[in-house]
Amino acid sequence: MIRATRRADGHPDLRAAAFSTHTVRDHSNAPGHLVALTELIDLFDAINRLPDDQMDLAILRYLCGMPTDRSAHLLGITPALAHAVDHHARVTVEALLNTATPE
Numbered sequence: 001m002i003r004a005t006r007r008a009d010g011h012p013d014l015r016a017a018a019f020s021t022h023t024v025r026d027h028s029n030a031p032g033h034l035v036a037l038t039e040l041i042d043l044f045d046a047i048n049r050l051p052d053d054q055m056d057l058a059i060l061r062y063l064c065g066m067p068t069d070r071s072a073h074l075l076g077i078t079p080a081l082a083h084a085v086d087h088h089a090r091v092t093v094e095a096l097l098n099t100a101t102p103e
Helices: 015-020 022-026 033-048 052-063 068-075 079-097
Strands: none
Touching: 033 052, 033 079, 052 068, 052 079, 068 079
């Protein structure tokens, strides 16, 4: 996170990380590859716009594949709170993905 390029709002820009995912790296010639890439970039952008606690947990859980209990311990919160933060993060990401962004 320290080495990540920063956006104007101060959050790290995670969109470039989409190019390092298994889906993109191992299926670059598959039909629909660009659609999957676009969706991943949108997902990473939505995660990037989460509040810090939700972004931290989402990155650990879904981008790093860390179990909830371990990510909760790393973040210094209880597993119950981690589940609540995770729920709010998923709801927020879903809302961000379903909201049209101005061009």
